Amino acid sequence: MEIINLDHMVLTVKNLSVSKKFYHEVIGLPIVDEQKNNFVSLRCGNSLIRLRQLSNAVGAIVADKLQIGVFDFCLETSASVNEILDNFKRFNISIAQGPVTKNGAKGSMTSIYVRDPDGNLVEISTY
Numbered sequence: 001m002e003i004i005n006l007d008h009m010v011l012t013v014k015n016l017s018v019s020k021k022f023y024h025e026v027i028g029l030p031i032v033d034e035q036k037n038n039f040v041s042l043r044c045g046n047s048l049i050r051l052r053q054l055s056n057a058v059g060a061i062v063a064d065k066l067q068i069g070v071f072d073f074c075l076e077t078s079a080s081v082n083e084i085l086d087n088f089k090r091f092n093i094s095i096a097q098g099p100v101t102k103n104g105a106k107g108s109m110t111s112i113y114v115r116d117p118d119g120n121l122v123e124i125s126t127y
Contacts, residue, residue, distance in 0.1 A: 008041070008048035009073075011120065012066045016040060016053040018117045023049065026091045027075065027122070044075065069119030074104060074111070077126050084112050084124050096121065 013019040020040045023029050029042035029049060039052045052060075054068060077084065081099050088095060098112035102125065109125040116122050 006047045008050055009071075010039075010050040010052050010062075011071055011116075011118070012054050012062075012068055013051050013118050014054060014068050015117065016051060019051045022117050023051065026087070026093060027124075028087075071120040072123075073120070074123035074125055076104070076109075077124055079126060081110050081112070081126060084126065088112070088114060 011019070016039075020031070020034075020042075023042050024031055029044055031040060032043050032048065033039075033041040039050050041048045041050045052062075054066060079087070085095070085099070093114050096113040096115055099110050100112075102109055102111045102123075104111075104125055104127070106127055109127045111123045111125040113121060113123050
């Protein structure tokens with residue numbers, strides 16, 4: 001078996017509308033599907049990031065131990081470091097770390113780290 005792509009990942013969130021605003025307005029991911037009070041799917045390249053409110057996991061097939069704020073992931077952008085920093089400044093988002101040089105799937109990249117409304121560590125990188 002060969003895995004060829006990450007189709008989607010699901011983030012469990014405290015407040016669906018607050019997290020939707022962060023990922024759509026601040027990070028810039030387009031909304032592709034929204035089911036009232038259940039989940040929101042956002043486009044991330046060829047993949048989706050789905051947001052699911054913790055209270056909506058009852059009866060669904062989910063991870064054994066749903067928790068908020070346990071993800072640590074990296075999103076690649078074509079924007080420059082200055083554009084990334086300006087965007088976070090415009091939305092009054094605190095920088096957790098960066099810019100720093102890191103090694104990603106394609107090699108050396110520059111990364112800036114922020115925390116989403118649930119405390120997940122979101123790395124925005126540019127090659």
